[in-house]
Amino acid sequence: MHEMSIALSIVEAVEAKAREEGAERISGIDLVIGKLAGIEPESLKFCFSAAAKGTLSEEALLAIQEPEGVGACGECGKLFPVSFYYAECPDCRSLRITIVSGEEFVIQSITIEEQEGE
Template identity: 55%
Template structure:
């Protein structure tokens, strides 16, 4: 379950930022996790709830935004929604499709007090 290591890394990063800002509490955290990032959102939320116990973000609201996954056909230039890495362009039928969004995993914002 790599979601626990991701949750622990997020906690470490936010803790470091909170220290820099001399914050006493983290009240909200927003993550971005694309459908193609390989992260199971519910597992990440569960692991995160365990990882924040006893920290300044224990009561923080966790929001996870899942952006649209998109591909770009390198043959005809069509941009379209994708469900996986290997997909066919709906316009020209080519499999030369580059994933342009949906793989991201990042901390979008944190709210400190």
């Protein structure tokens, strides 16, 4: 369950940014979690609600984008969608595949609420 420690680090990171911006609370957090990032979005959401207790992001909604994995063939250079690390090139059947996308794990943005006129 590494999702719990990850949820805590997300809470910590957005809390710091939100305080810097003078936020009263955080209403939304946009995450990008690639399908090959090794993170279960559902499990992360579950842990997040516990991790965010008593912080500015206690009521924040998590919006998670999950980009598909993309592999590049080391033999013929073809780019193709992959869902596992053990992909095979659909053209030349090579197994020398390098993952070029789908491993991203990024906090894209946060939506904060602040008092009008402050």
